[in-house]
Amino acid sequence: MSKKVHVFNAGPCLLPQVAIDHAIEALKDFSGTGISVLSISHRTKEWDAVMDECRALWKELLHIPDTHEVVFLGGGASLQFLYVAMNYLEKKAAYLDTGVWAHKALKEAQGIGEAYAIACSKDKNYSYIPKGYDIPADLDYLHITTNNTIYGTEIHEDIDCPCPLIADMSSDIMSRPVDVSKYDLIYGGAQKNVGPAGVIFAIIKKESLGRVSRYIPTMLDYRTHIDKLSMFNTPPVFAIYVMNETLKWLKSIGGVEAIQKINQQKAKLLYDEIDRNSLFIGTAAKEDRSLMNVCFVMAPGHEELQDEFFAFAKEHGMVGIKGHRSVGGFRASLYNACTVEDVQALVDCMKEFETLKK
Ligand SMILES: *Cc1c(COP(=O)(O)O)cnc(C)c1O
Numbered sequence: 274m275s276k277k278v279h280v281f282n283a284g285p286c287l288l289p290q291v292a293i294d295h296a297i298e299a300l301k302d303f304s305g306t307g308i309s310v311l312s313i314s315h316r317t318k319e320w321d322a323v324m325d326e327c328r329a330l331w332k333e334l335l336h337i338p339d340t341h342e343v344v345f346l347g348g349g350a351s352l353q354f355l356y357v358a359m360n361y362l363e364k365k366a367a368y369l370d371t372g373v374w375a376h377k378a379l380k381e382a383q384g385i386g387e388a389y390a391i392a393c394s395k396d397k398n399y400s401y402i403p404k405g406y407d408i409p410a411d412l413d414y415l416h417i418t419t420n421n422t423i424y425g426t427e428i429h430e431d432i433d434c435p436c437p438l439i440a441d442m443s444s445d446i447m448s449r450p451v452d453v454s455k456y457d458l459i460y461g462g463a464q465k466n467v468g469p470a471g472v473i474f475a476i477i478k479k480e481s482l483g484r485v486s487r488y489i490p491t492m493l494d495y496r497t498h499i500d501k502l503s504m505f506n507t508p509p510v511f512a513i514y515v516m517n518e519t520l521k522w523l524k525s526i527g528g529v530e531a532i533q534k535i536n537q538q539k540a541k542l543l544y545d546e547i548d549r550n551s552l553f554i555g556t557a558a559k560e561d562r563s564l565m566n567v568c569f570v571m572a573p574g575h576e577e578l579q580d581e582f583f584a585f586a587k588e589h590g591m592v593g594i595k596g597h598r599s600v601g602g603f604r605a606s607l608y609n610a611c612t613v614e615d616v617q618a619l620v621d622c623m624k625e626f627e628t629l630k631k
Pocket of ligand 1: 284348351352374420442443444
């Protein structure tokens, strides 16, 4: 038996064990075909069934209205930064600059047309979400990053926006209910909360497409992938298979409404400990604290204990709690498959360390 570990990796994320078990079976024999899922043709009825089920699960779990379609593609969320500008930028777009990913998305749009930062929280190392900025109604779109994976800040509500709204939801998709009707586009990489690396999701308002005058290369045109049900070319078969199993698991435990409650409980457990424990301090503004990525550092005067806590936590089975290099300290990612027990183990570890140091 391997030792009990608690995985808090920021991405690729922890996945439910049942999804991994089913993936192992499918690697040997996909859907009773006698062929590995790695070798089946994507032009078969058995594969069509997986694609159909996966699309249906997305629609069911997020209550996606008929006005929108969901597609699955390769290339990572980073390539979506380019898709966004290609498909939506005509005259001018605004970006809420809340971190490295938001900034990269903006930079990509600026290579295509006119795009600017409507507000920015870089002055405090992206530790908060800017508020009170005016959104011009005549923008092609406003782009937001709902969860800032690196800094542990999150926009907890679907904002009212006078212009089309586009969101990178890579790291909080399926963690809470979303009012999809408020968005022209929601996209993200699966590997932060809904699957393995290698596939992205894009939830697209169908009538929002076709408004730009530029030529859009076939593969970068969302309409291609809507028309061909994400099978214009070979889809990332295995990644989609595992994503589908992950969503089946999510449905079986009550969907996003149920997981939201658990996610709130997990985040509260850890933030309460960070606020109580004299050795640690949170880095994100309290009202903007992410439920998915919890960032914290050693409290002032205790900085020299950082390496010791890393070693202590590692010894107790904690994996992946090192903060991103641009923030330092610690980051625990509490994605859907992370359990209350995992978080409790980390909290116990922090408590024990405090007692040890008193
Ligand atoms: C990880 C991440 C990305 C980049 O994803 P890739 O699939 O690696 O390109 C973009 N946005 C957010 C919010 C992320 O967390």
